[in-house]
Amino acid sequence: MSTAAEDGCFETKAIHAGYDRQSNADAVSVPIYASAAFDLENARRGDALAGGKLSGFEYSRVANPTVDALERRLAALEGGVGAVALSSGMAAVTYALMCVAEGGGRIIAPVNLYGASVDALGDFLPKFGIYGDFVSDINDLAAVEAAIGDDTKAIYTESVANPSTAVADIEGLAQVAHRHGIPLIVDNTVPTPYLLRPIEFGADVVVHSTTKGITGHGNALGGVVVDAGRFDWNNGKFPGLTGKELVISDQRAGKWESFVSSFGNQAFIKRIRIKYLRTFGAVQSPFNAYLQLIGLETLAVREKQEVASAYAIAKHLQSVPRVKTVNYVALEGQPTTDFAHKYLPNGIGTILSFTVEGDERNVERILDSTNVFSYVPNIGDSRSLIVNPTKVTHREVPADYYDAAGVNDNLIRLSIGLENVDDLIADLDQAIAGAY
Numbered sequence: 001m002s003t004a005a006e007d008g009c010f011e012t013k014a015i016h017a018g019y020d021r022q023s024n025a026d027a028v029s030v031p032i033y034a035s036a037a038f039d040l041e042n043a044r045r046g047d048a049l050a051g052g053k054l055s056g057f058e059y060s061r062v063a064n065p066t067v068d069a070l071e072r073r074l075a076a077l078e079g080g081v082g083a084v085a086l087s088s089g090m091a092a093v094t095y096a097l098m099c100v101a102e103g104g105g106r107i108i109a110p111v112n113l114y115g116a117s118v119d120a121l122g123d124f125l126p127k128f129g130i131y132g133d134f135v136s137d138i139n140d141l142a143a144v145e146a147a148i149g150d151d152t153k154a155i156y157t158e159s160v161a162n163p164s165t166a167v168a169d170i171e172g173l174a175q176v177a178h179r180h181g182i183p184l185i186v187d188n189t190v191p192t193p194y195l196l197r198p199i200e201f202g203a204d205v206v207v208h209s210t211t212k213g214i215t216g217h218g219n220a221l222g223g224v225v226v227d228a229g230r231f232d233w234n235n236g237k238f239p240g241l242t243g244k245e246l247v248i249s250d251q252r253a254g255k256w257e258s259f260v261s262s263f264g265n266q267a268f269i270k271r272i273r274i275k276y277l278r279t280f281g282a283v284q285s286p287f288n289a290y291l292q293l294i295g296l297e298t299l300a301v302r303e304k305q306e307v308a309s310a311y312a313i314a315k316h317l318q319s320v321p322r323v324k325t326v327n328y329v330a331l332e333g334q335p336t337t338d339f340a341h342k343y344l345p346n347g348i349g350t351i352l353s354f355t356v357e358g359d360e361r362n363v364e365r366i367l368d369s370t371n372v373f374s375y376v377p378n379i380g381d382s383r384s385l386i387v388n389p390t391k392v393t394h395r396e397v398p399a400d401y402y403d404a405a406g407v408n409d410n411l412i413r414l415s416i417g418l419e420n421v422d423d424l425i426a427d428l429d430q431a432i433a434g435a436y
Helices: 010-016 043-050 065-078 089-100 115-128 141-146 170-179 259-280 286-297 299-317 337-343 360-369 399-405 421-434
Strands: 082-086 105-110 130-135 152-158 184-187 205-209 223-227 323-327 351-356 385-387 411-415
Touching: 010 065, 010 286, 010 299, 065 082, 065 223, 065 286, 082 089, 082 259, 089 105, 089 115, 089 152, 089 184, 089 205, 089 223, 089 259, 105 115, 115 130, 141 170, 152 170, 170 184, 223 259, 286 299, 299 323, 299 351, 299 421, 351 360, 360 385, 360 411, 360 421
Parallel strands: 105 130, 105 152, 152 184, 184 205
Antiparallel strands: 082 223, 205 223, 323 351, 351 411, 385 411
């Protein structure tokens, strides 16, 4: 691959980064390697591959050439030292949180997370000794810092919240986290790396549901963990990364290694691959990785149009009868608009939400009356989507979190796709008018 492509602008890297044609029979498009396993060639090479000491492929549960190209490309786009692609966004979230708090610990997070993330930290991960300390406003840095204790292992947030679109103060949170020797983990799904790269503002680990805007066509599940490679894991708080590990050691020679001693600044991402992916097995399929690579090639042009349409629709909804509030922080005067200007000058993403008058029946009539919008619990699709979060995507969120999370039973979320914006506006207008 050319250095110019690797060091180029975002659009160039989205098409070329992480792939070497000469190593792949000069194929212009990344091939789909539908192979469960790979020839180790000789005993010494097999030993090195199995111990994670050599780049290459032995078994597709750990690494696969098609998936590897996707990982390298996403790491380049986010500015990380390495990435691990997984079979879903929630696999990426849970692996990252479990890896950082392995053995027990607490993670500070906002209440306005995606519903499954709230459920993971509030109900499921506590069964494994990992607890969420939820704050109502992740940008209240004093409150976040006050919540940090001796057993706090990370701060976790979404860069742009779903569905409120509130923007997190990534730089401020990173400074708080680093003062206390813990990392900042950021879910960057909504804006994608085209609109925001949290590592540039101090984030240590970035996760995505690549199912969403990165794939962009609603046809492949996926997730990724990207490691910035800057955090010092050797500070006494993360024994999972500094303790001896048999799988990467040579026990016969009495040479014992930890992930930090063996992999240095890639310790975290190597542990995600060698322990979490290899053991829990949320493997990204080569075919889905291929679809995500194809999606990345058009990410920039898709996001430009979808962001422009989302902004136009948000502005329009502010004047529509029966619409009470519109949540899209790119609009002036909304909460966290100042952070939107700082971190996302090219747009906050393709989702927005709004509340309507009446009750759940009015919401149901709107959902059932759209013709262009599809009633689908996804975001980032080329199709425009509509959903009622409290009944579908955020049903795991406790009711007492609703206000802080920016959801209620009269809230409708939109994900704006590539259809003509006038058709989308007309579809919303007729559905809202007909619901009353």
